[in-house]
Amino acid sequence: MNKISATFILNHRQVTAKVALGMVALDYIRNLQKLTGSKQACRTGDCGACSVLLGRHEKGKLIYHAVNSCLLPMAAVHGCHLVTIEGLNTAELNPIQQAVLDNGGVQCGFCSPGFVVAMTAYFLNAQTANLDEFVDAVAGNLCRCSGYMGIKRALRQLLQQYPLNNSENRLQDLIERQILPDYFVAIAPRLAEIPILKTPSNHDAIMVAGGTDLFVQRPQLLAASQLKLLESNQEITLTQQQCRITASTTLETLKNSPLLQSLFPQFKKEMEMIATTPIRQRATVGGNLANASPIADMAIFFLALAAQLELRSLNGETRSVRLQDFFQTYKQIDLQAGEQIAALSFSCPPQPILFSFEKVSKRQYSDIASVNSALFLELEQETIKTAHLSAGGVAAIPLYLAKTCAYLQGKAISNEVVKQAVNIAQTEISPISDQRGSAEYKRLLLRQLIIAHFLKLLPDLLNAEDLL
Numbered sequence: 001m002n003k004i005s006a007t008f009i010l011n012h013r014q015v016t017a018k019v020a021l022g023m024v025a026l027d028y029i030r031n032l033q034k035l036t037g038s039k040q041a042c043r044t045g046d047c048g049a050c051s052v053l054l055g056r057h058e059k060g061k062l063i064y065h066a067v068n069s070c071l072l073p074m075a076a077v078h079g080c081h082l083v084t085i086e087g088l089n090t091a092e093l094n095p096i097q098q099a100v101l102d103n104g105g106v107q108c109g110f111c112s113p114g115f116v117v118a119m120t121a122y123f124l125n126a127q128t129a130n131l132d133e134f135v136d137a138v139a140g141n142l143c144r145c146s147g148y149m150g151i152k153r154a155l156r157q158l159l160q161q162y163p164l165n166n167s168e169n170r171l172q173d174l175i176e177r178q179i180l181p182d183y184f185v186a187i188a189p190r191l192a193e194i195p196i197l198k199t200p201s202n203h204d205a206i207m208v209a210g211g212t213d214l215f216v217q218r219p220q221l222l223a224a225s226q227l228k229l230l231e232s233n234q235e236i237t238l239t240q241q242q243c244r245i246t247a248s249t250t251l252e253t254l255k256n257s258p259l260l261q262s263l264f265p266q267f268k269k270e271m272e273m274i275a276t277t278p279i280r281q282r283a284t285v286g287g288n289l290a291n292a293s294p295i296a297d298m299a300i301f302f303l304a305l306a307a308q309l310e311l312r313s314l315n316g317e318t319r320s321v322r323l324q325d326f327f328q329t330y331k332q333i334d335l336q337a338g339e340q341i342a343a344l345s346f347s348c349p350p351q352p353i354l355f356s357f358e359k360v361s362k363r364q365y366s367d368i369a370s371v372n373s374a375l376f377l378e379l380e381q382e383t384i385k386t387a388h389l390s391a392g393g394v395a396a397i398p399l400y401l402a403k404t405c406a407y408l409q410g411k412a413i414s415n416e417v418v419k420q421a422v423n424i425a426q427t428e429i430s431p432i433s434d435q436r437g438s439a440e441y442k443r444l445l446l447r448q449l450i451i452a453h454f455l456k457l458l459p460d461l462l463n464a465e466d467l468l
């Protein structure tokens with residue numbers, strides 16, 4: 001049985017959809033509900049034309065996020081408020097739509113519904129008015145004709161009109177400002193009446209977390225398969241210097257975590273280089289690791305923190321495995337049938353942590369890495385007590401550079417030591433040439449990234465000119 005009977009509120013109407021578990025919301029909205037405002041273009045999460053708002057109760061509060069409906073399985077929509085552009089329309093253009101129009105941000109209009117949805121999500125969630133964050137909120141939306149300047153002017157005008165300060169009840173404020181239609185006010189109690197849906201668990205079911213990888217890779221197979229939607233239980237905790245992150249934590253939750261931002265000062269900026277806001281809203285840490293892409297950013301980040309994984313079998317037994325042992329060969333991981341990643345943890349040494357993450361991609365934002373790398377160092381005076389170095393895009397798996405780390409241990413920091421570490425790292429990697437660069441180029445990138453880590457972390461102990 002791969003069908004679901006999902007009950008949810010679609011714009012202002014409660015509906016029950018009897019559809020395949022793996023049907024994506026975009027197909028349901030456009031083909032079955034004939035709501036054609038959400039556009040279909042890439043179907044890979046890259047363009048944002050299909051953006052919708054997904055509202056659901058999180059820790060007792062109704063929270064809305066913009067997500068890509070082309071990667072959103074109907075199984076994930078049960079009990080939620082699904083809002084398409086039609087659900088934001090009122091008799092007149094709403095202030096967001098008007099600002100886009102007035103500022104020349106619309107030409108053919110194909111991208112406009114997606115932009116308006118993403119902008120509305122920003123207004124629903126932003127703490128303070130900030131143009132950079134507003135731009136980041138629409139970074140997952142592409143426009144191919146009007147150009148981005150008109151859209152940026154609209155963002156700037158909207159922030160001036162609605163500064164977002166002192167907003168105690170954001171939903172109510174946005175209704176009063178006519179950014180949201182009135183019916184939003186009654187959604188929370190209506191959602192609370194929808195019973196929780198229990199899907200039978202099946203050993204052979206394909207596990208789906210955010211679906212942002214699966215629905216790009218295998219959409220047809222998923223539409224016809226039994227799926228197991230993993231429960232969302234997002235927790236980031238620090239106990240006795242152990243930081244623990246549950247696998248279902250999304251990359252956007254990670255990015256906004258005050259704890260992680262305090263441990264890693266560059267964290268928010270680094271996370272902005274990973275995918276786009278709507279993808280990060282759904283993409284989970286567990287999915288990033290289990291996916292085992294050789295360039296998975298979270299894998300590279302947490303390998304350099306010597307993270308441990310907590311794995312849980314179907315009958316609830318748990319075991320622990322080092323992340324560096326989890327990746328075996330290309331896309332092969334140490335995970336038994338039915339077993340899932342429950343959490344990852346790493347020990348936090350006393351502050352300040354010396355940690356650097358670097359990523360090079362063809363585009364700085366909204367792109368996967370050509371090569372990525374992270375370095376953690378613990379020093380005793382000027383001698384390296386512990387080093388953990390990882391690299392992606394240079395082998396069949398996300399790589400922990402064990403020999404380089406062993407070499408660095410106990411060494412006094414010097415240019416010669418860094419140069420030798422770079423040489424040893426070159427013996428540990430086996431990049432291949434592909435569309436993201438030649439093997440030779442990737443070797444060069446890793447060399448530069450390792451040097452960049454050291455210069456970033458220890459600028460006073462090294463001579464940059466000599467190293468570069």
Ligand SMILES: Cc1cc2nc3c(=O)[nH]c(=O)nc-3n(C[C@H](O)[C@H](O)[C@H](O)COP(=O)(O)OP(=O)(O)OC[C@H]3O[C@@H](n4cnc5c(N)ncnc54)[C@H](O)[C@@H]3O)c2cc1C
Pocket residue numbers: 044045046206207208209210211212213214215216230247248251273274275276279282283284285286287288289290291295296297298339340341342366367368369
């Ligand atoms: C437009 C776009 C941009 C992207 N950019 C980046 C990027 O910059 N950097 C990057 O690293 N990735 C990127 N990705 C890839 C993807 O979003 C991430 O890898 C994401 O973290 C996957 O998580 P998910 O929850 O969506 O996984 P899913 O698609 O749900 O699952 C992926 C795999 O993991 C398995 N799985 C999921 N959770 C668990 C678990 N808890 N235990 C065991 N198995 C599990 C699933 O069965 C499946 O095999 C991008 C994807 C898209 C579409």
Ligand code: FES
Pocket residue numbers: 039040041042043044045046047048049050051068069070071
């Ligand atoms: S159709 Fe392009 S992101 Fe969904």
Ligand code: FES
Pocket residue numbers: 105106107108109110111112142143144145146147
């Ligand atoms: S206005 Fe045509 S794609 Fe944006």
